Amino acid sequence: MPPTILDSHIHLWPSTATSPKDHAWMTPGLPLAKRHGVQDYAAATAAAPVRLAGFVYVETDRHVPSASVDLRPGSSLGEGDVEAELRAWARAPLEEFAFLRRVVEGRVQEGDGARGDDGAMLKGMVIWAPFHVQEEVFGTFLRLARDVLGEEAWARVVGFRLHLTREPWLTSERRYLLQGRTAEEVKSIIGNERFVRNVKFACGKEERRLAFDVGIDAHRDGIEALEAVVALIEGVEEEEGVNFVLNHLCKPDLSTPTWPSFPRWQACMGRLSSHLNVYMKLSGALNEFAPSAAPASVDAVLDTLRPYLDCVLQSFGAHRVLFGSDWPVCNVGGPKGEARNWGFWVVVVERYLEEKGLSEKDKEWVWAKSAAAAYGIKELR
Template sequence: MPPSRILDSHIHLWPSTATQPTNHGWMAPGHHLAKRHGISDYRSVANVKRSSSKEEVEEENPIPVSFIYVETDRYLPSSTPEIEEERDSDEEKRRKLSKWASEPLSEVKFLRRIVEGKPEEGDGFAPSDAAWMKGAVLWAPFHLSPSLFSTYLQIAEEVAGPALWARVVGFRYLLQGKAEGEVKRLVESEDWLQNIVSLRDGRGGKGWAFDVGVDTHRDGVEQLEHVGGMIAEVRRREANSGGQGHVRFVLNHLCKHRLPLATPSDPTFVRWRSALTGLAADTSIYMKLSGALNEFDDASPTPDTVQSVIEAVQPFFDAVFANFPGRVMFGSDWPVCNVGGPHGEQGNWKFWVSVVEAWMEERGFEEGSMERVWWRAGSEAYGVEG
């Protein structure tokens, strides 16, 4: 059954003016993604007709699609700003923070132009495109002291303006690609924990979500296990504080396990599944069905048929739906899905939609369960209208 609508919970955008290594440290010259990716480009691929994977019956009106924007890991000149907290004035701290985080703040300015309908050359959107973006997950320096973290959020809010800030639904600080021992050090630090707990007070008491980006494929499953320990500590602090609400955690990309699975007894898979089981009882944790097209290893390129991909992701889908019932959401990871996707820039988004749709049909999902994946779970996790 085709979806009635889609809330794509994970896409990235950047203008043509942000395609250099000085904008994104990972965007080396000649990189596959080193070009503009705007809403107009997304709209050209996110155009799904009202047809079933079993019945090719098209109607004139495409399925409504909206999205959650997720930060793009903008360039930072150093891991921390050169601030002396005991000596620098508040004004000096703001100046140094703004200079150090100039690229993440440029990202905020780009998003502000979107919601205010004021495109500049190379932005890749029309003034009427703002409605496509239901929410934005921004970068924030969770590793800094609570004082500097709070100051950064104040700066970001000023740069964003009221229209964009009202659509900020969460924050992310990528934990993938860190040096050995760094993730454990980060998520167990007092500064990090205080900053995470503070998210529940955002959005006028509605709370901001925290998007979790770990890579068990390349960094090992222990990073996910460290995150599990961090969430447990956050819950302990929330309970002890007597406040209302919990920080919502949204796990990205199935936590990026390597595909395909050689055997169900694979030690990494067993630990990955066990780590998720340890989080299952927490109803404020969600999982994104996203990113899988980039996790096939070099020896097994991404298959180009829906059924072959379903066979590869089946044990992972089974695990996440068992552990997070009603809390699994669709995400495309566009345009990053084009790095490993087998159907080119015009076909990978629709291909992943077809994979998710066909898998749910094979599993006999009822309409209500499908709708939760397509848009309701994402709407709930981020506190937006689907």
């Protein structure tokens, strides 16, 4: 019987958000610099022999004009001025929220790449928020986000992500994600008490536990950056109500079978998995291979990934491992192109789960239930 999948990691953007003023990383000629809507995703998944129950949208690193914004309520700026400054600084992220609201409410516009009923597939949204700003400003941003999203879309916010990154397929290195920074930069960002307080404030609600998605690149940023993330997570107690969801296996170096940092990466997985509020996504692998060694077959992918997948499955267990496609980024490095890379990754994961002899019940967790648990999506738990 084909698996029922809740895809825990996809990205969407309309045709109106394909320039550097909307996404600084969308440089001319980049394969991803075109519309990627729900209908495009539906076309990419249609050929795979699965039942798609829905997906979790993950923010797309919309452009902001500076790394931070220095606003101090109660000083020279009044409350209205703070909101106006925030609206100007976070113009592109707020436009992302407006796009998501149109999809959820079925009021899609030309260029959104969606139909009026596509919002039903959007089971949850992991949105961007500036966790590094002053607490008062952060609270104002969350109120703005709720206002722009509207109540129906806000109810589908299941988590947040802040992310300083560079990707191997990008020419621009000006990104606001935890990836793409030195270990010292990562430590200074996430080790800041203000950052930690904002994470607890946004995610640790008693009435609605939200997730914090962690994007870290252990390969390019150094294993020390991942170890800094481990320290952050260990400093937030489980009872404080925050679920941490690790993206893309934390991006190990897949370009070599003898990555020197593998033992330290493995140790990090052991430390992270000891906390029951930490989850891991099986996602983002296809574009991590060196271009000269891009695998062309399922067997070739598994030959490289097996040590990492074995470690993750053994450490976290099936109930805290999530399937995610990282669509459309999976199209950049995979061997089957835009039409078939999504299905290719499904086959890779399916083959691996069969190889490990997982029960049908445990497979259900990897394909859908773990994501529903991590993000609090009740209808699929």
